[in-house]
Amino acid sequence: MALKVNDKYLASFIAEHEYEGIKPAVRAAHETLTSKSGLGNDYLGWMTLPEDYDKEEFARIKAAAERIKKNSDVFIVIGIGGSYLGARACIEAIKSSLYNSMKKDTPEIYFIGNTISPTYLNDVISLVEGRDFSVNIISKSGTTTESALAFRVFRSMLEKKYGEEGAKERIFATTDRKKGTLRELSTAKGYETFTIENDVGGRFSVLTGVGLLPIAVAGCDIDALMNGARAAMGDFCDPDITKNDCYKYAAIRNILYRKGRSVEMLVAYEPSFTMMNEWFKQLFGESEGKDGKGLFPASAVFSTDLHSLGQFIQDGSDILFETVVQFSKAQRDFFIEKDPTNGDGLNFLSDQNMSVVNRKAFEGTVLAHTEGNTPNIVLEVPELNEFELGYMIYFFEKACAISGYMLGVNPFNQPGVESYKKNMFALLGKPGYEDRKAELEARLS
Numbered sequence: 155m156a157l158k159v160n161d162k163y164l165a166s167f168i169a170e171h172e173y174e175g176i177k178p179a180v181r182a183a184h185e186t187l188t189s190k191s192g193l194g195n196d197y198l199g200w201m202t203l204p205e206d207y208d209k210e211e212f213a214r215i216k217a218a219a220e221r222i223k224k225n226s227d228v229f230i231v232i233g234i235g236g237s238y239l240g241a242r243a244c245i246e247a248i249k250s251s252l253y254n255s256m257k258k259d260t261p262e263i264y265f266i267g268n269t270i271s272p273t274y275l276n277d278v279i280s281l282v283e284g285r286d287f288s289v290n291i292i293s294k295s296g297t298t299t300e301s302a303l304a305f306r307v308f309r310s311m312l313e314k315k316y317g318e319e320g321a322k323e324r325i326f327a328t329t330d331r332k333k334g335t336l337r338e339l340s341t342a343k344g345y346e347t348f349t350i351e352n353d354v355g356g357r358f359s360v361l362t363g364v365g366l367l368p369i370a371v372a373g374c375d376i377d378a379l380m381n382g383a384r385a386a387m388g389d390f391c392d393p394d395i396t397k398n399d400c401y402k403y404a405a406i407r408n409i410l411y412r413k414g415r416s417v418e419m420l421v422a423y424e425p426s427f428t429m430m431n432e433w434f435k436q437l438f439g440e441s442e443g444k445d446g447k448g449l450f451p452a453s454a455v456f457s458t459d460l461h462s463l464g465q466f467i468q469d470g471s472d473i474l475f476e477t478v479v480q481f482s483k484a485q486r487d488f489f490i491e492k493d494p495t496n497g498d499g500l501n502f503l504s505d506q507n508m509s510v511v512n513r514k515a516f517e518g519t520v521l522a523h524t525e526g527n528t529p530n531i532v533l534e535v536p537e538l539n540e541f542e543l544g545y546m547i548y549f550f551e552k553a554c555a556i557s558g559y560m561l562g563v564n565p566f567n568q569p570g571v572e573s574y575k576k577n578m579f580a581l582l583g584k585p586g587y588e589d590r591k592a593e594l595e596a597r598l599s
């Protein structure tokens with residue numbers, strides 16, 4: 155039993171013939187993807203990764219994780235976008251959103267290089283003071299400003315604390331196999347390296363060393379994660395949406411998009427899913443949002459956000475639909491005891507597990523929101539563990555590729571990400587950007 159699409163709550167939004175009507179588009183997208191004839195077809199390495207990943211490197215990742223667990227109180231993971239979100243998402247989903255504060259025999263893990271905030275950087279520096287730490291710098295290009303800047307700071311801290319030789323044992327670089335500044339630096343300094351293959355784009359790279367090293371350091375079972383992804387790889391090959399839930403999900407979101415639902419809100423009733431929401435937002439936002447097209451990926455954690463966004467979803471403009479990831483079993487349940495005095499009037503909730511109350515919140519909400527004209531796709535997941543997460547990651551990746559091809563965009567590039575960088579470099583006076591600098595400064599003044 156793994157992730158299943160429950161379309162029960164879509165009955166009043168999508169008619170049977172509409173599923174029939176979208177089938178040719180899904181088949182065409184499937185054909186484009188599997189024949190590797192579509193836009194961005196040199197970035198399809200993620201499709202077979204769960205099976206043909208580098209086993210030697212996988213073993214080195216596990217060995218490195220064991221060393222880091224033994225010699226470090228803190229593990230600093232430096233990266234941004236696809237070189238950041240997946241690892242953090244998996245760790246929080248499997249362990250807890252409170253991972254760093256929990257009692258554990260694994261290092262605290264802090265993610266930096268995902269912002270240029272000096273305040274945040276100073277805060278993390280203060281957290282490693284007086285403690286043993288190791289660093290994982292993750293950058294496919296090896297030139298991303300945010301992560302390169304953070305690495306400069308932490309590399310120097312390591313060298314001061316442990317000396318050049320000692321620091322070398324505590325720096326792990328995940329980057330391109332051959333090219334880039336980080337590859338060159340790692341070779342020169344003798345750091346242990348892990349590879350992001352050319353044909354795996356950043357946002358599709360969580361099941362490579364990018365995600366696997368930090369996830370293993372947190373004590374998660376990366377074999378089970380890969381097994382889950384491999385199971386999904388086997389399950390989502392049929393072009394028929396009645397036999398392939400991944401394609402069915404892609405079909406539904408495309409039908410809803412064509413009906414004017416331009417925002418997809420990914421929802422879960424577990425705070426530990428918050429960073430998975432962020433990973434999902436990058437995956438779909440960077441893959442679909444181009445050429446003036448694409449669903450805007452948003453997210454919420456319920457019931458928390460029912461007290462903030464709930465009003466809009468129930469009653470606001472009809473721009474969105476929800477995709478609810480619903481777990482059948484809580485990771486750690488809590489039994490609500492009866493209170494003999496019932497002074498707070500809550501005994502109607504008692505004598506049962508809190509997961510039952512959470513489930514009723516979901517049931518009440520899905521009925522209310524659909525009644526309020528917001529379509530709900532429900533993804534039923536047995537539980538939140540490594541296997542199911544690996545399965546879900548592959549499900550979303552493949553659904554994303556199919557969705558992109560159905561829209562007619564290249565799901566594997568991100569040309570829009572460059573614009574801010576060029577402006578930032580020009581304004582900072584990077585050599586080669588002189589003309590743009592003058593033009594931008596005129597516009598700012």
Ligand code: PA5
Pocket residue numbers: 234235236237292293294295296297298301355356357358440568
């Ligand atoms: O999906 C992507 O390609 C991006 O989000 C990148 O992962 C991100 O920009 C970081 O790039 P790099 O790994 O080259 O530092």
